[in-house]
Amino acid sequence: MAKVTIIGASGRVGQFAAYSVSQIPFVTKIILFGREGNEDVLEGTKWDFIDSFAALGRNLKLFWSVDPKELKDSDIVIITAGIPRCNGQDRLDLAKKNADLIRMYAEMISKNAPESIIFVVSNPVDIMTAVALKYSGFPQNRVFGLGTHLDSMRLKSFVANHFQVHVSEVHTRIIGEHGNSMVPLWSATTIGGIQISNLPAFASLPKEEMVHWVKTAGSHIIAKSGATVYGPGAAIASLVKTVLGNENRILTVSAYIKSEVHDIGNVCIGVPARLNRMGAFPVPIRISEDEVKKFQESVEKIRIVTAEVIEELES
Numbered sequence: 001m002a003k004v005t006i007i008g009a010s011g012r013v014g015q016f017a018a019y020s021v022s023q024i025p026f027v028t029k030i031i032l033f034g035r036e037g038n039e040d041v042l043e044g045t046k047w048d049f050i051d052s053f054a055a056l057g058r059n060l061k062l063f064w065s066v067d068p069k070e071l072k073d074s075d076i077v078i079i080t081a082g083i084p085r086c087n088g089q090d091r092l093d094l095a096k097k098n099a100d101l102i103r104m105y106a107e108m109i110s111k112n113a114p115e116s117i118i119f120v121v122s123n124p125v126d127i128m129t130a131v132a133l134k135y136s137g138f139p140q141n142r143v144f145g146l147g148t149h150l151d152s153m154r155l156k157s158f159v160a161n162h163f164q165v166h167v168s169e170v171h172t173r174i175i176g177e178h179g180n181s182m183v184p185l186w187s188a189t190t191i192g193g194i195q196i197s198n199l200p201a202f203a204s205l206p207k208e209e210m211v212h213w214v215k216t217a218g219s220h221i222i223a224k225s226g227a228t229v230y231g232p233g234a235a236i237a238s239l240v241k242t243v244l245g246n247e248n249r250i251l252t253v254s255a256y257i258k259s260e261v262h263d264i265g266n267v268c269i270g271v272p273a274r275l276n277r278m279g280a281f282p283v284p285i286r287i288s289e290d291e292v293k294k295f296q297e298s299v300e301k302i303r304i305v306t307a308e309v310i311e312e313l314e315s
């Protein structure tokens with residue numbers, strides 16, 4: 001039995017995330033939360049969802065609201081509200097505009113659902129996670145962001161295709177910024193449990209092209225269809241299932257690190273974390289020298305923008 005609230009439920013990602021979350025068997029209550037003025041969209045979406053539940057034989061309670069009090073007793077609150085980037089923009093261009101909103105929602109969640117877990121999706125997700133952490137006042141494990149989970153899924157799909165294996169045979173991850181400075185961890189990539197560099201086909205793997213595609217996948221999709229929706233929505237639901245199902249899977253989310261990756265820390269960024277009913281717990285890891293260098297660069301980039309955004313919020 002679990003209650004999930006989606007803030008930004010009138011938006012594209014919020015709607016598909018809500019739909020994907022509604023398919024998790026133990027989710028029994030969903031609140032589609034939106035801002036005043038969007039009541040009609042939320043009302044229409046609610047009834048559309050209820051039709052889908054009838055068709056699929058799902059039995060759960062689903063409401064919409066613009067009243068913060070309805071956040072009460074949420075087990076997890078997903079924040080998808082915020083401006084998305086347009087064709088040609090970088091995710092970091094959204095930082096200052098979305099920070100005010102995330103701050104407002106973090107304070108609202110802290111007041112109305114003080115025991116919940118906050119799951120940030122809005123971009124730039126690493127910085128918005130830091131803003132949500134600061135202004136909710138929640139412990140570090142109870143605030144995390146989608147981070148590089150979606151990027152890791154994108155890479156996984158390419159690797160599985162290249163090796164002609166089912167995606168479940170591929171374990172790979174990308175750490176760092178959900179953006180240009182992301183770092184693929186080939187040292188932590190296995191296929192069928194075998195370290196990828198021990199497979200002869202690794203030599204012909206077009207690694208650079210694959211990573212380039214992962215880095216540009218979001219902008220490519222936005223340029224063609226206007227928004228990324230189904231990838232993020234499904235990725236969000238799989239993390240919600242992992243957390244609420246207390247699965248203790250290790251997935252790559254944006255979380256506050258202290259010193260887990262070669263003593264680099266004091267920032268929210270994409271790292272492998274154990275996810276369970278208490279939230280996200282970064283796993284101490286050791287990676288190759290080259291990967292550490294790139295991760296450090298990614299961290300410093302995010303650290304600077306995070307500091308600028310928080311400074312502006314405080315002024």
Ligand SMILES: NC(=O)c1ccc[n+]([C@@H]2O[C@H](COP(=O)([O-])OP(=O)(O)OC[C@H]3O[C@@H](n4cnc5c(N)ncnc54)[C@H](O)[C@@H]3O)[C@@H](O)[C@H]2O)c1
Pocket residue numbers: 007008009010011012013014034035038080081082083084085094098101121122123124125146147150178227228229232
């Ligand atoms: N982390 C990821 O991997 C990932 C993936 C996809 C989208 N995103 C981000 O999610 C966010 C939403 O994307 P989308 O495509 O659903 O956008 P959208 O424009 O379809 O929806 C935006 C939502 O935010 C709400 N919103 C916008 N400004 C608001 C304000 N000032 N006050 C209150 N609510 C406001 C809207 O009402 C709507 O519900 C964007 O920031 C986007 O970049 C992140």
Ligand SMILES: O=C(O)C[C@H](O)C(=O)O
Pocket residue numbers: 085091123150217218219222228232
């Ligand atoms: O690329 C975007 O702006 C949306 C999202 O971060 C994504 O990677 O799909």
